[in-house]
Amino acid sequence: MFPFLDLHFIKIPMYGLSIVLGITLAVFAGHHMCRLKGRNFYDFIIISTISIAFGFIFAKLLYILVSFPLSQFFKVVINTIIHPRDAEAASGFVFYGGLIGGLLGYFAGIKIAGCKFFDFADFYGVLVPLIHAFGRIGCFCAGCCYGIPYDGPFAVYYKNPVSTAPVGIGLFPVQLLESFLLFVLAAVLFVLFKKGKKFICFVYIFSYSIIRFIIEFFRFDSERGQIGILSVSQFISVIFFVCGIILYAVYLIIKKYCRSK
Amino acid sequence: MEVAVLVLGIISLVAGCLGPLAWIGTICAIVGVVLGAICLKKNTAKKGMAKAGFIMSIIALAITLIISISCAACAHKVQKEAKNWANEYSEEDLNKALEDLSNLFSE
Numbered sequence: 001m002f003p004f005l006d007l008h009f010i011k012i013p014m015y016g017l018s019i020v021l022g023i024t025l026a027v028f029a030g031h032h033m034c035r036l037k038g039r040n041f042y043d044f045i046i047i048s049t050i051s052i053a054f055g056f057i058f059a060k061l062l063y064i065l066v067s068f069p070l071s072q073f074f075k076v077v078i079n080t081i082i083h084p085r086d087a088e089a090a091s092g093f094v095f096y097g098g099l100i101g102g103l104l105g106y107f108a109g110i111k112i113a114g115c116k117f118f119d120f121a122d123f124y125g126v127l128v129p130l131i132h133a134f135g136r137i138g139c140f141c142a143g144c145c146y147g148i149p150y151d152g153p154f155a156v157y158y159k160n161p162v163s164t165a166p167v168g169i170g171l172f173p174v175q176l177l178e179s180f181l182l183f184v185l186a187a188v189l190f191v192l193f194k195k196g197k198k199f200i201c202f203v204y205i206f207s208y209s210i211i212r213f214i215i216e217f218f219r220f221d222s223e224r225g226q227i228g229i230l231s232v233s234q235f236i237s238v239i240f241f242v243c244g245i246i247l248y249a250v251y252l253i254i255k256k257y258c259r260s261k
Numbered sequence: 262m263e264v265a266v267l268v269l270g271i272i273s274l275v276a277g278c279l280g281p282l283a284w285i286g287t288i289c290a291i292v293g294v295v296l297g298a299i300c301l302k303k304n305t306a307k308k309g310m311a312k313a314g315f316i317m318s319i320i321a322l323a324i325t326l327i328i329s330i331s332c333a334a335c336a337h338k339v340q341k342e343a344k345n346w347a348n349e350y351s352e353e354d355l356n357k358a359l360e361d362l363s364n365l366f367s368e
Contacts, residue, residue, distance in 0.1 A: 016327035023326075042302035049294045049322075093330075112295070138330075 002141045003160060014141035022134025023052070026127040033123050033193065047109030047120055051102040058101025059093035066094060066232045095132065096236040102128070118198075125200035126189045129208065133182035140175035147172030148220040164221070174218045181211050199251075205244040209237040263300055263307035263314070269293035270317030277321040277328070287325040293318030 004011040030048065034041045064076045106124070110117060139145040140156075143163020147156075148171070155170035165171060185207055189200050216234045227235045269289045277286030297315030305311065 013327065013330075016330040019330055020323050020326050024323075040302060042298040045298040046295050046302075049291055049298070053291045112299075 003143065003163060015138040015144075018134045018138030018141065019131065022131040025134070026131050029130065029190075030123060030127060033126070036194065039119060039123075043113040043115055044120060044123065046113045047106060047115070050109040050112065051105035051124070054105025054108070055098040055102035056093070058104070059095065059098035062094040062097025062100070062232075065097075094232070095135075096233055096240075099128070099240075122193060122198065122200040125202075125204035126186055126193050129182040129186040129189070129204060133179045133186060136175045136179035136182065140173070140179070144221065145175055145219065146221055147174030147218050171220065172218050174215060177218070178211070178215050181215075182208075185211070199248070202244055202248050205240055209241040209244070213237040213241075262296060263305060263310040266293055266297045266300055266314030266318070267310045268314070269296065270314035270321070273321035273325075274317045277325040283325045283328050286321050287329065290318045290322040290325060294322060 002014055004013055005017060027045075027048070030044050031041055033039075034044050060080065061077070064073060064080070068076050102124070106121070110119070136145070143158050143160065143165040146158075146165040149169055150172040151170040154173050154176075156173045157170055158165040158167050161167055185204070189204060192203070193200055213234050216231050216237075219231075226232070230238070270293050273286045273289035273293055275286070276282040276289060279286075293314055297311050297318055300311035301308065301315060
């Protein structure tokens, strides 16, 4: 749609700009949330930076894993490190890889900052969907992660050949739908956070895995991998949902046990 | 540590603006932001240096993110086109096209 923001003297790519805008807004929101909960803002910055770094690395690794044959995995990873701007290496990220990497980065971050696990966990339950919503607007502008062919109301017709979406065919605006749902989710979770509710990160994992599972039926980009009848993202959605339930159940059991003692 | 933060900030900003070295800038910027935040949290004596390095690292991180992620989106298109070409045309067709092209240039 609009892959670049043309300022005459410079062309700014919309995909990167959307994500950076999302991260900037998330930092401001994080600052506000730190004041609300009396946390140190610099701890938040340390944990966030490490999580984002891990997130991008794992998003790329999962993309390579699902997009290339398993035998070529190490070859493509090495190629990505040596030639980061090569077409094969530079293309694509998978969000769930980013989420898994972000979680590992969070563990590393709380160790470095010297915090407890639940000090900042709920912050990211609100901020991750906010950044992701901006990322999907970037997808819409760049023309990736596009929807199924569709001619009804709000159908999108890509005209720019730079976009990865098929040109001139009516497509379902799945990126904008997901972005809208993520904005709503972030707003709802922020209200819950402000009210002092706990375990917002679990609510995010449950909600997003359901949203993503349904959204995947409306996506049409063929590059992503399949596991049986499910796409890789749907498969990970199911795993996240089940893991979320198990973790929450374990927490409730431990809490009950501690109370009875 | 404050000096290291300042140096990392300068390196990341310079490398971030140079296209092929953007990934070095990204790594320096990430380390710079983390170390800068640690310095500012500890409220050390050379706070000004740490603050300058911290801000430069943040700006460099934003620039390199915009460059490298956009690069990913563009390269995705190139890869897709290459796959389509490989599916659509046989190796013989491509060799013949290359021969025709070289003949054309020699003429």
